[in-house]
Amino acid sequence: MPAEDLVEFAVDHARARGASYAEARYEQQDQEQFILKNGVLDALFVGEDRGIGVRVLLKGALGFAATNLLTKAEVRATVDAALKCARTSKRKSPIEFAREDAVLANWSVPEGERLADVAVEEKIQEIARIDASVTAQGLKIPARYFVLGTNRIRKDFANSEGSRIRSYSPRMRLYYYLTVARGSDAEQTHRDFGWSGGWEGVRAWDLETNILEEARTMDRSLKEGRKSPEGKMDLVVGPHVSGIAAHESCGHPTEADRILGREASQAGKSFITPEDVGMRIGSDVVDVVDDPTLEHAVAFYLYDDEGVKARRRYLYKEGRVHEFLQNRETAAALGTRSNGAARAVNYNVEAIVRMANTFVEPKDHSLEELLEGIRFGIYMKSFMEWNIDDKRFNAKYAGREAYLIENGELKHPVRNTIIELTTPAFWSAVDAVGKDLAFEGGYCGKSDPGQALDASLGGPHMRLRNVYLR
Amino acid sequence: MEDIASRIVSRATALGCEDAVAEVVANRSYQIRFARNEPVISSRWRERTASVFFVHEKRVVASEIKDLTKADEAVERLVKVAKTSRRNPEYRGIAQGPFRYTRMQPDPKILRLDDGNDHVAAAVNGALEMGAKECAGSFWKYETEHALASSNGALGRDHRAGVYLSIRALVGPEASGHGIAAASRLSRFDPAKAGRKAGRVAALVKSPRVGTAGRYTVVLDPLIFGSFTDHVATLASAWRVLAGTSPFGKKIGKRVASEALTVYEDGSAESLARRRFDAEGVPTRRTLLVQKGVLKTYLHNTSTAKRFKARTTGNAGLIAPEPHAVDVKPGDWSKDEIFAEVKDGLWLTNTWYTRFQSYVAGDLSTIPRDGIFRIRKGEVVECWKDIRVTDNLLRVLRNVVALSDRTEQMTWWGEVSVPNFVPYALVKDVRITRSAE
Numbered sequence: 001m002p003a004e005d006l007v008e009f010a011v012d013h014a015r016a017r018g019a020s021y022a023e024a025r026y027e028q029q030d031q032e033q034f035i036l037k038n039g040v041l042d043a044l045f046v047g048e049d050r051g052i053g054v055r056v057l058l059k060g061a062l063g064f065a066a067t068n069l070l071t072k073a074e075v076r077a078t079v080d081a082a083l084k085c086a087r088t089s090k091r092k093s094p095i096e097f098a099r100e101d102a103v104l105a106n107w108s109v110p111e112g113e114r115l116a117d118v119a120v121e122e123k124i125q126e127i128a129r130i131d132a133s134v135t136a137q138g139l140k141i142p143a144r145y146f147v148l149g150t151n152r153i154r155k156d157f158a159n160s161e162g163s164r165i166r167s168y169s170p171r172m173r174l175y176y177y178l179t180v181a182r183g184s185d186a187e188q189t190h191r192d193f194g195w196s197g198g199w200e201g202v203r204a205w206d207l208e209t210n211i212l213e214e215a216r217t218m219d220r221s222l223k224e225g226r227k228s229p230e231g232k233m234d235l236v237v238g239p240h241v242s243g244i245a246a247h248e249s250c251g252h253p254t255e256a257d258r259i260l261g262r263e264a265s266q267a268g269k270s271f272i273t274p275e276d277v278g279m280r281i282g283s284d285v286v287d288v289v290d291d292p293t294l295e296h297a298v299a300f301y302l303y304d305d306e307g308v309k310a311r312r313r314y315l316y317k318e319g320r321v322h323e324f325l326q327n328r329e330t331a332a333a334l335g336t337r338s339n340g341a342a343r344a345v346n347y348n349v350e351a352i353v354r355m356a357n358t359f360v361e362p363k364d365h366s367l368e369e370l371l372e373g374i375r376f377g378i379y380m381k382s383f384m385e386w387n388i389d390d391k392r393f394n395a396k397y398a399g400r401e402a403y404l405i406e407n408g409e410l411k412h413p414v415r416n417t418i419i420e421l422t423t424p425a426f427w428s429a430v431d432a433v434g435k436d437l438a439f440e441g442g443y444c445g446k447s448d449p450g451q452a453l454d455a456s457l458g459g460p461h462m463r464l465r466n467v468y469l470r
Numbered sequence: 471m472e473d474i475a476s477r478i479v480s481r482a483t484a485l486g487c488e489d490a491v492a493e494v495v496a497n498r499s500y501q502i503r504f505a506r507n508e509p510v511i512s513s514r515w516r517e518r519t520a521s522v523f524f525v526h527e528k529r530v531v532a533s534e535i536k537d538l539t540k541a542d543e544a545v546e547r548l549v550k551v552a553k554t555s556r557r558n559p560e561y562r563g564i565a566q567g568p569f570r571y572t573r574m575q576p577d578p579k580i581l582r583l584d585d586g587n588d589h590v591a592a593a594v595n596g597a598l599e600m601g602a603k604e605c606a607g608s609f610w611k612y613e614t615e616h617a618l619a620s621s622n623g624a625l626g627r628d629h630r631a632g633v634y635l636s637i638r639a640l641v642g643p644e645a646s647g648h649g650i651a652a653a654s655r656l657s658r659f660d661p662a663k664a665g666r667k668a669g670r671v672a673a674l675v676k677s678p679r680v681g682t683a684g685r686y687t688v689v690l691d692p693l694i695f696g697s698f699t700d701h702v703a704t705l706a707s708a709w710r711v712l713a714g715t716s717p718f719g720k721k722i723g724k725r726v727a728s729e730a731l732t733v734y735e736d737g738s739a740e741s742l743a744r745r746r747f748d749a750e751g752v753p754t755r756r757t758l759l760v761q762k763g764v765l766k767t768y769l770h771n772t773s774t775a776k777r778f779k780a781r782t783t784g785n786a787g788l789i790a791p792e793p794h795a796v797d798v799k800p801g802d803w804s805k806d807e808i809f810a811e812v813k814d815g816l817w818l819t820n821t822w823y824t825r826f827q828s829y830v831a832g833d834l835s836t837i838p839r840d841g842i843f844r845i846r847k848g849e850v851v852e853c854w855k856d857i858r859v860t861d862n863l864l865r866v867l868r869n870v871v872a873l874s875d876r877t878e879q880m881t882w883w884g885e886v887s888v889p890n891f892v893p894y895a896l897v898k899d900v901r902i903t904r905s906a907e
Contacts, residue, residue, distance in 0.1 A: 034555075035789075037712065037713055038712070040558055040559065040560055041555065041556040041557075041558055042530070042558060042560075042789065043530045043531070043532055043558070043789045044529075044530065044531045044532070044551065044555050045531075045532045045533060045789070046531060046532075046533045046547075046548060046551050047533050047534050047536075048533075048535070048536060048537070048544065049534065049536050050537065051517065051536065061509065061512075062510065062511040062512070063511070063512055063513070064511055064512070064513040064514075065513065065515070065516065066513075066514075066515055066517065067515075067516040067517060068517045068518065068519065068536045068537075069516065069517075070537070077516065078516055081514040081516065082514070084514070085511075085514055086512065088512065088585050088587060089502070089509045089512050089587070090508070090509060090587045090591070091508050091509055092508060093508070095510070119554065120551060121554050121555065124555070124556055142714055143712070143713055143714020144714070145713050145714075177713065177714070177715060179714040179830060186828065186830055186831070187828070188714070188715075188827075188828050188829060188830065260505075260506075261505050261604060261606055262503075262505045262506075262510055263505075263606075264505060264606035264638050264640065265505075265606040265607040265636055265637065266608075266883040266884070268839070269643070348515060348517065350511055350513065384826075384827050384828075385825045385827035385833070385834070385835060386825055387823035387835060387836070387837055387858075388823065388837070389823075389839065389856065390822060390823075390839050391643075393856070394837070394856050394858070394904070394905045395905075396835060396858060396860075396903075398827045398835075416827065420858070420905050420906055421905050421906055422856075422905045425905065425906070445884060448503060448608045448636075448883055449501075450884065467906070468906030468907065
């Protein structure tokens with residue numbers, strides 16, 4: 001039975017058995033991934049993942065079941081398992097879903113050079129060529145590895161309200177980890193690139209230029225880097241840093257499921273409460289956006305995994321909490337509508353509230369303009385170590401590539417600059433935002449079982465005034 | 471299932487592969503997630519997959535075949551891919567079988583368990599009894615069946631099952647505690663105890679203030695110490711050493727921790743991760759990883775073991791060696807003696823988001839969550855919040871002063887990736903930082 005018929009059958013069977021709401025999601029993920037470690041192809045992974053996940057609402061309780069055995073009998077048994085889950089769930093307060101209209105849609109991501117048409121050897125060859133360029137620089141590189149992955153995701157979604165959505169989303173990710181040494185001293189970095197589309201994404205990433213530049217700056221940092229000064233000073237951060245800050249301290253705390261406590265035991269809660277829309281977090285120049293509809297961003301989609309149309313969401317606007325990320329369950333609990341933020345990493349897990357492509361909205365400053373007003377400070381272009389507490393209030397970013405700024409000019413590299421600030425302290429200190437938006441790929445972790453999901457993190461350069469660094 | 475595994479291996483070797491392993495897995499796990507003291511969703515899985523590993527003239531390809539009705543076609547396709555791939559000159563083969571496996575059976579009571587709601591209720595009620603207002607977490611019944619075959623004669627079957635519950639209890643937005651219950655025998659599963667632990671810690675948190683940066687003597691609860699020992703095992707994988715993402719490179723035979731610390735890796739012992747064999751079919755075993763602070767071995771599969779002139783430790787994953795379970799040798803201090811030893815220090819109950827600035831150096835930071843307590847003369851005198859451990863993995867391990875005489879099985883979302891049997895640990899001179907004013 002074709003996938004679209006199986007999901008329809010699953011929904012009909014669930015409704016016939018008493019579900020007040022049912023949805024079924026078929027996913028087929030054709031994956032290729034290889035690891036090139038120290039110039040050697042470590043292993044090639046090729047996967048054809050496919051299956052159906054069914055979620056039902058029965059007497060106010062949610063049940064979910066998944067199978068990769070795609071026969072009608074097995075799908076029927078899977079629906080029955082989901083219903084059993086809901087039926088045995090001992091809940092006092094009924095779960096409700098916010099209202100949505102039925103949608104009939106078929107969308108796909110334009111794929112310039114089809115990923116399936118590019119031989120795996122050609123993909124390996126491309127990364128091996130870049131690897132060879134890196135090692136040809138004459139730098140001491142004791143260890144390195146690259147992971148290139150492609151994933152062609154096909155989905156068929158149906159729900160009991162009449163929605164039927166088919167989609168095709170080809171994606172590509174590159175992750176690399178690099179160690180550069182001088183004597184016994186070493187610096188390490190990892191970077192992540194993401195793309196929705198075809199093989200043309202490799203050229204759009206401009207990998208060779210980026211990686212060679214990174215390796216050279218690591219070597220320069222080892223050779224010329226000095227201890228980063230400690231104290232209050234001005235700071236300019238690059239897109240790499242503004243992107244992670246947007247994701248960690250704007251995106252995560254505005255996820256409605258965290259705010260409502262559904263993730264409390266795993267990814268945590270939020271310092272933002274349901275009543276905090278309008279609360280000031282940052283200065284007036286801070287606008288932070290999550291936008292699934294951003295062309296070629298790795299987390300691009302037009303309809304989420306609950307069949308809700310995707311749209312741009314302002315999380316912080318003019319420095320204030322503006323909108324939470326919602327799915328239908330959280331939206332009903334908060335008396336609003338979903339804004340299309342429900343996603344699942346695969347067929348066998350429930351869709352929950354997720355960020356997509358989260359970024360600081362660019363303004364009008366060039367990097368030179370941001371620097372010229374600074375008498376003494378730090379330019380932190382990129383970071384290595386980072387973390388944030390589970391309420392998303394205390395964040396740390398440890399510099400990878402950073403420089404001293406004196407009288408508006410970049411001086412020598414400084415090593416391991418530490419930003420350790422609260423979310424309001426960080427965003428309130430922003431007084432100017434650049435115009436040079438750039439993105440990094442990322443995996444965002446949440447839920448149980450853990451769902452490491454494609455996300456992109458972006459922003460322009462930003463200037464922060466008088467923050468404590470060490 | 472054995473038939474399918476053997477057929478996949480035979481097909482791959484017939485197509486020219488010198489090495490082939492297939493592990494067919496049937497997953498029948500069941501979960502309840504709960505929040506705000508009641509279930510939010512309950513899930514069941516009905517999946518069958520085959521993890522396969524083929525080598526054709528040193529060209530390595532791995533996959534998970536999801537449609538076992540078309541396994542032959544999948545094998546042909548994969549071998550074709552392998553043939554067009556690149557040689558891995560560092561690949562040194564898989565283990566030579568056949569092997570004899572220990573007899574181990576899952577607990578029939580766990581296999582029969584069909585409804586976990588009472589266990590969730592027991593945990594939540596345990597926390598509420600201690601003063602908690604809000605609880606969230608997960609209950610899991612894990613059940614998987616495995617059949618493995620290799621071209622070198624490994625042939626094994628395994629049936630694994632366990633129960634697990636993780637609960638976070640909150641008294642207020644900044645007063646929380648966490649408890650874990652994990653067992654492979656239902657009679658040893660105590661979710662109420664986990665709930666009481668989470669609730670007790672949460673209720674102990676009164677008016678927390680932002681902590682003060684400095685160096686402190688610290689008592690680490692098993693859950694947070696488990697995060698550190700989990701990193702020891704994960705970073706001891708030979709793959710991580712070769713990739714330059716481990717502080718243990720060139721440290722075999724050298725001191726990496728204090729004499730108080732002896733760590734075993736053990737997939738064969740009773741734990742949530744107990745298994746008969748690794749991904750090559752090698753029987754799991756007890757491996758001495760750190761003996762009185764000295765690193766004894768890396769974790770190996772057959773291929774990495776040959777590169778390091780060692781023997782496989784039975785830790786093969788599909789591609790790289792990985793730990794199954796960690797067992798820390800308990801110390802000879804009682805838990806009370808550990809606390810009493812602290813004249814002025816901290817008690818940390820949980821952590822998350824451990825990240826490294828440099829894996830080779832071991833520089834890291836991690837963020838304590840849930841109860842953080844200032845203790846003087848063994849007594850809680852103050853509650854803290856908003857601090858960070860900013861230190862070095864090897865430094866922390868070398869500063870372990872004492873371990874308690876009982877271990878608990880810890881595994882937790884994101885931080886403790888495999889079951890770690892860990893005691894309370896007393897660690898001196900731990901660097902604490904906090905957000906700037």
